[in-house]
Amino acid sequence: MSENDRRPMFAANWKMHLGPADAEAFVGRFRDLYAPRGDARVVFFPPYLSVAAFLAASGDRPDLELGVQDVHQEEGGAHTGAVSASMAAQSGALWCLAGHSERRREFGDDDELIAAKVGRILAAGLRPVLCVGETLGEREAGRLEEVLSRQLAAVLTRLSDEDRARLTYAYEPVWAIGTGRTAAPSDAAEAHGLVRSEIGRAGGVVGATILYGGSVKPGNIDELLAAPGVDGVLVGGASVDPESFAAICSSGR
Numbered sequence: 381m382s383e384n385d386r387r388p389m390f391a392a393n394w395k396m397h398l399g400p401a402d403a404e405a406f407v408g409r410f411r412d413l414y415a416p417r418g419d420a421r422v423v424f425f426p427p428y429l430s431v432a433a434f435l436a437a438s439g440d441r442p443d444l445e446l447g448v449q450d451v452h453q454e455e456g457g458a459h460t461g462a463v464s465a466s467m468a469a470q471s472g473a474l475w476c477l478a479g480h481s482e483r484r485r486e487f488g489d490d491d492e493l494i495a496a497k498v499g500r501i502l503a504a505g506l507r508p509v510l511c512v513g514e515t516l517g518e519r520e521a522g523r524l525e526e527v528l529s530r531q532l533a534a535v536l537t538r539l540s541d542e543d544r545a546r547l548t549y550a551y552e553p554v555w556a557i558g559t560g561r562t563a564a565p566s567d568a569a570e571a572h573g574l575v576r577s578e579i580g581r582a583g584g585v586v587g588a589t590i591l592y593g594g595s596v597k598p599g600n601i602d603e604l605l606a607a608p609g610v611d612g613v614l615v616g617g618a619s620v621d622p623e624s625f626a627a628i629c630s631s632g633r
């Protein structure tokens with residue numbers, strides 16, 4: 381797969397949902413609902429404990445790709461409870477999220493730490509999905525561009541040109557995550573345009589894949605995917621139900 385694959389990407393961030401038995405049941409049902417399609421990519425980010433169950437249940441469906449939600453910033457060592465990027469790669473993962481707003485808020489992942497994690501993710505041969513996005517307060521204070529610029533530059537300026545070309549991005553306005561409040565397609569298009577120009581300014585690939593995330597569901601997927609500059613979606617709540625995620629992944633079919 382080329383780094384700049386233009387097929388729409390449908391990504392499921394299961395967050396802290398679906399343990400091994402639930403993950404197995406999900407994949408069993410999802411496979412019946414969603415036939416492989418060559419014109420889209422589908423990636424799942426299960427919790428670590430469910431990685432093995434996900435792989436066992438999806439074994440003969442390589443179109444259902446595996447990612448992980450987080451890695452530690454060190455390669456290995458005495459870090460109780462943590463998982464390294466190379467372990468994630470060894471487990472069969474191809475992708476890894478970095479900079480998710482829940483990691484930023486709940487676990488103190490700041491720009492510097494996120495940059496270190498992205499470095500590890502790339503060094504392990506995984507493909508990072510760098511998540512950026514503003515809070516409601518930041519948006520209302522007119523700081524959208526400044527926040528996106530800071531979050532992107534913090535990572536991109538630390539990478540080589542070659543590594544910068546391997547990034548996928550997700551724009552996730554914090555106020556739209558888990559709230560049922562989705563960005564209007566015009567707001568998503570505007571923010572994706574800003575992300576794209578900041579990527580260019582920081583030396584990244586302007587044509588990179590940028591996902592939208594925040595209360596994506598079957599009822600709004602078509603209009604979001606039709607918004608200029610939206611190359612796919614990163615779905616939380618609606619991705620843990622096989623019916624709704626299959627409906628999302630069937631958009632445009």
Ligand code: 13P
Binds near residue numbers: 552557594615618
């Ligand atoms: P929701 O789809 O539940 O709003 O979550 C979005 C998200 O955070 C995906 O990473």
